[in-house]
Amino acid sequence: MYTFSSKLKTFSFILMLLGVLGIGYGFFSAPKTIQDVETILAADSHGHHDAHATQKHDAKAEAEHNEHLEHVLHQLQNKPWAAVYVAGLFFMLISLGVLAFYAIQQVAQAGWSPVLFRVMQGITAYLLPGSIIVFILLLLSGLHLNHLFVWMNEGVTEVGHENYDKLIAGKSGYLNFPFWIIRAAIFIAGWNLYRYLSRKNCLAQDESNDNTFYKKNFKMSAAFLVFFIVTESIMSWDWIMSVDPHWFSTLFGWYVFASFFVSGITVISMVTLYLKSKGYLEHVNTSHIHDLSKFMFGISVFWTYLWFSQFMLIWYSNIPEEVTYFITRIEHYNITFFGAVVMNFIFPFLVLINTDFKRITWIIVMAGTVILAGHYIDFFNMIMPATVGDQWFIGITEIAAILFFLGLFIFVVFTALTKAPLLPKRNPLIEESKHFHY
Numbered sequence: 001m002y003t004f005s006s007k008l009k010t011f012s013f014i015l016m017l018l019g020v021l022g023i024g025y026g027f028f029s030a031p032k033t034i035q036d037v038e039t040i041l042a043a044d045s046h047g048h049h050d051a052h053a054t055q056k057h058d059a060k061a062e063a064e065h066n067e068h069l070e071h072v073l074h075q076l077q078n079k080p081w082a083a084v085y086v087a088g089l090f091f092m093l094i095s096l097g098v099l100a101f102y103a104i105q106q107v108a109q110a111g112w113s114p115v116l117f118r119v120m121q122g123i124t125a126y127l128l129p130g131s132i133i134v135f136i137l138l139l140l141s142g143l144h145l146n147h148l149f150v151w152m153n154e155g156v157t158e159v160g161h162e163n164y165d166k167l168i169a170g171k172s173g174y175l176n177f178p179f180w181i182i183r184a185a186i187f188i189a190g191w192n193l194y195r196y197l198s199r200k201n202c203l204a205q206d207e208s209n210d211n212t213f214y215k216k217n218f219k220m221s222a223a224f225l226v227f228f229i230v231t232e233s234i235m236s237w238d239w240i241m242s243v244d245p246h247w248f249s250t251l252f253g254w255y256v257f258a259s260f261f262v263s264g265i266t267v268i269s270m271v272t273l274y275l276k277s278k279g280y281l282e283h284v285n286t287s288h289i290h291d292l293s294k295f296m297f298g299i300s301v302f303w304t305y306l307w308f309s310q311f312m313l314i315w316y317s318n319i320p321e322e323v324t325y326f327i328t329r330i331e332h333y334n335i336t337f338f339g340a341v342v343m344n345f346i347f348p349f350l351v352l353i354n355t356d357f358k359r360i361t362w363i364i365v366m367a368g369t370v371i372l373a374g375h376y377i378d379f380f381n382m383i384m385p386a387t388v389g390d391q392w393f394i395g396i397t398e399i400a401a402i403l404f405f406l407g408l409f410i411f412v413v414f415t416a417l418t419k420a421p422l423l424p425k426r427n428p429l430i431e432e433s434k435h436f437h438y
Contacts, residue, residue: 002280002417008410015407022400026080034069037076041069074147075391081146082387085137087401089239090260090379091409092130097257097264098123099195100228101295106198106221111432112291115283118422119272121199123264125416126409128195131188138184138239142177148387151175151245168245175245180238187231194224206426214428232257240379243386247325249314255306256382262299262344263375266368268292271413273361280422283434286359293358296371297348304345329381332390336377343374376402 031037102120105113141148150168155161157169168175198217205213233253241252249255269292275281314322329337351367352358384392424430 001420002275002414002422004414004418005278008414012407012411012414015403015410017407019400019402019404019407022396023080023084023404026083026395026397026400030077030080031073034066034073037069037073040076041072072391075388078147078387079391080397081137081148082384083397083401085134085148085387086376086379086383087398087405088130088133088137089383090263090376091126091405092134093256093260093379094263094267094409095124095126095130096191096232097260097262098268099127099191099264100225100232100261101264101268102198103194103221103224103228106217107225109218109429111429112288112436114424114427114430114433115281115436116268116272116288116292117202117424117427118417118420119275119281120268121202121420122413122417123267123271124195124199126412128192129408129412130405131192134239135184135188138181142181148383149243149245150386151242152177171245175242180242183234183238187235190224190227190231194220194227198224202424202427203420206421206424208426211428240382243383244325246321249310249322249325251306251310255303255310258299258303258306259344259375259378262296262303263372265292265295265299266371269296269364270368273365275417275422277361283423285437287437289361289364290355290358293352293364293367296364296367297352297358300345300348300352300371304341304349307341307345328385328389333381333385333392336381340374340377340381343370344378347371347374 031040098120102117102124105117105120140146141152144152144154147153150156151165151171153163155163156165157172158164159169198220201213201217201220205211205217236253236256237248240256241248269289272281272284272289272292276284311326315326317323347370348367351363357363380394380398427433
């Protein structure tokens with residue numbers, strides 16, 4: 001049985017405490033009025049805005065100026081919300097990616113991976129608290145405590161209202177809060193139900209005299225994967241793409257999936273290596289690690305293929321309402337937009353293409369750290385331009401949100417690992433997995 005070391009537990013609590021303090025600071029320091037915004041903009045531009053404002057005499061220009069200040073106020077007030085949302089969503093989706101990988105192993109009846117099942121189940125334990133936090137953030141958006149989703153704004157679907165938006169009004173049959181939050185509840189309930197039942201069956205199989213529970217898991221995993229691929233696509237439209245309700249991409253569901261799937265596999269690899277370094281998982285050898293590294297490499301290439309396909313087709317066709325999505329990111333998020341490609345493709349490609357490197361611990365940890373940071377930035381790029389516009393920077397709040405969710409993730413995952421033996425004894429393929437070498 002695994003024992004959660006007091007050092008790691010203390011470390012997770014410190015991360016959470018630092019995270020809470022930093023997030024609290026972010027909300028406290030956000031501007032409250034348009035006068036605060038005017039002060040911030042004046043400080044940023046060394047008085048240019050003040051001079052500009054004093055030149056404006058006519059009422060129309062004054063109204064436009066106030067409208068601009070109101071817009072910037074919403075963006076700066078969104079900043080701490082968006083920071084928490086990006087980090088919360090990212091860590092929750094890591095555990096969902098691991099759950100999908102686990103289900104794929106069950107359905108494929110893979111012989112190499114059963115020695116890693118308890119590690120996967122430990123990581124997926126984060127899905128319940130993680131998805132509850134994301135659901136609460138979605139609820140708070142619907143209660144108008146933030147402006148993350150512009151289609152929720154007052155009057156956007158009312159003809160004649162100053163906020164009326166014809167395009168959003170046309171989507172209101174699908175993009176309306178009651179239907180949207182019901183969908184979210186169904187997705188989260190379905191994912192967590194499969195996670196709970198599949199783990200229960202896996203533990204019951206250890207005490208069983210036959211393979212009944214193993215067969216149950218096989219059938220349930222096949223059904224879950226159908227449910228997952230549909231709900232994952234809709235989730236990516238609802239929770240990520242709808243922050244930009246004027247823009248859409250038919251490839252987006254796959255793109256988001258590739259991002260959190262490779263992140264999940266990377267976390268499996270890194271948790272496994274950590275447990276190995278502490279003397280656990282004696283049956284996990286370099287061949288298992290090599291296979292995980294192959295998935296890290298392969299899905300990184302798959303993500304790049306989707307990134308390029310989406311970008312190239314939209315950029316080349318140059319349809320104004322579509323290409324604006326990328327123009328915004330290239331103009332205002334140049335470093336993170338192209339940095340994500342370097343971190344998620346060029347770096348892992350060059351490091352993990354070598355077969356020997358796929359077995360070397362420090363290289364995998366280095367590559368994995370860059371991949372995880374790169375995919376956090378990928379989610380940052382998806383959500384921030386629509387929610388905070390050009391008012392972004394990675395500051396205290398963004399780092400604090402990552403620290404808080406990382407601390408919570410470590411605490412939940414390693415606590416779950418202490419609850420059951422790290423080797424599923426009665427799995428029909430466990431002997432094949434123990435002796436897996438090539």
